[in-house]
Amino acid sequence: MxxxxxxxxxxxxxxxxxxxxxxxxxxxxxxxxxxxxxxxxxxxxxxxxxxxxxxxxxEPSEKPKQGPIPVLNTERKFMGASYLMDQIGKETGVEQDLKLCFPNEYKQILSLAYYLIMEENNSLSRFSHWHRLHRHPFGKDIASQRSSELFQSITEDQRMNFFKKQGKRRIEKEYWAFDTTSISSYSDTLAQVKMGKNKEGDRLPQFNLALLFGEESGLPFYYRKLPGNITDVKTIKRLMQEFDVMGYQKVNMVLDRGFYSKENINWVYQSHQKFLIGLRLNLNYVKEVLEQERDNLQLWSNLDPQFGTYGICRSIEWEYTQDRPRKGDVLTEKRRAYLHLFYNDEKAAKDRVDQNELYTQLYYELTHNERKDYHAKDYAKYFDVVETPKRGVKVTAKEDVMKAEIRNYGYFAMLSNDVRDPFEALCLYRSKDIVEKGFGNLKDRLNFRRMQVSSELALDGKLFVGFIALIYLSYLKKKMQEAKLFDRWTLQGVLDEVDLIEVFQAPEVGKVIGEVTKKQKELFLSLGITPPSL
Known part of the structure; x- marks a missing residue:
């Protein structure tokens, strides 16, 4: 069967x-x-x-039409921003996918997501106040205890099913940008909260969050929570395995250079996925090709005026290896890859300033006995430190090492098994900035910089609701950018303006939508949405 x-x-x-x-x-x-x-x-x-x-x-050829739900109470609420969110949910398929995966809870999830978007930086404890003034999908109050119960009821199976559905809407249509960030938490009860170093170099109790964004759609459709002491380079193997679980057969990924390792590239090849990844210039095969092409790289014929950057592509052979436990051997063969090399004058100037600031900071820490653990490798790389009882600490710069650094100011490199044109690669690689913007939205706009939850289940559920809000927020920001609304509006300004539209209901008259101004209509139309009407 x-x-x-x-x-x-x-x-x-x-x-x-x-x-x-x-x-x-x-x-x-x-x-x-x-x-x-x-x-x-x-x-x-x-x-x-x-x-x-x-x-x-x-059955009868025509069913009797179901009449409208009778209005039993009288109330007046703001509805414009909720209407905007409703339309975004339909356009992205989020509402439909949530309804299939969470048939009993999807309206509560949507209402909490709407609240996180509209009430910037407010905690969920104020949902009751917001509910009294605004229309939203659930239509009822969600007290703090009820929201905690909702978070804990969201299962891993439901989340993965939602990721599958969202991914299928965009698979094979665009490159996917993948990156991680750290979120601080001071809870002693969360297993994945570990001491780790965040992107700013601070060591804090934290967990890490990995996000996957569509390069063209600008929308997130996958995330995963990681222990705070896990580095980026260790996440790719698990990501490839989860792609298999979710049925993603053909994936195009853009990865930051922090994910680079020979093992990771082999894993992506083994998974038959396409990739574009940033590289460090100290890799032997990168240094070899860069020395051969350094003079050619800055020729006018290799300049793209749009980017203000010089770029070339060289085909190379990747030394692919794969362990085969069943056969008890290691498969070794060559795979074609494309090495992209770039030079940018502005980056060269910025590299000089940044590197000099680093040298100054390291020197100060060494001479004032204020060493930082996370700078230990940099101290040894750039300075000789001699300490004697009489003369104290003597710090001397390793100028040969610093000269080698100067030689590479302004240069950067990428590797791909798919993209051959250097400036197409550069355009795709810059699209990963949407992940950084997504992290910013999640931490700042949605108030996720410090997580205040007491259990793993509550954390998982709150992250999922925040992720749903991030989809809506990312879609809205992208539409505003396309319509150039940021020249005249802030995101909060747009939400506040359209939210002034009211809906009035009473048993005698049913539901009536209030006046929609010309300015509000123009905003809806600029976002590609039909203004509300009865």
């Missing part, structure tokens, strides 16, 4: 059948009976059940 699929070539509809094999004693061969289950939704891949023909025939 199993499910088989058959596509009608005329209509393009794929049908799912319950296939039951049996043995035909007369013909002495295996046969099968098929029973129609339903149609396959082309977007979600879900099987939509159909009713038997006889049952349909016995």
């Amino acid at each position: 199993g499910i088989i699929y058959s596509k009608n070539q005329k209509t393009g509809i794929t049908y799912a059948y319950d296939n039951k094999p049996y043995w035909d004693p007369e013909k002495k061969q295996s046969r099968a009976t098929r029973k129609l289950i339903g149609k396959v939704d082309p977007v979600t891949g879900e099987i939509v059940e159909t009713r038997p023909y006889r049952k349909r025939a016995a």
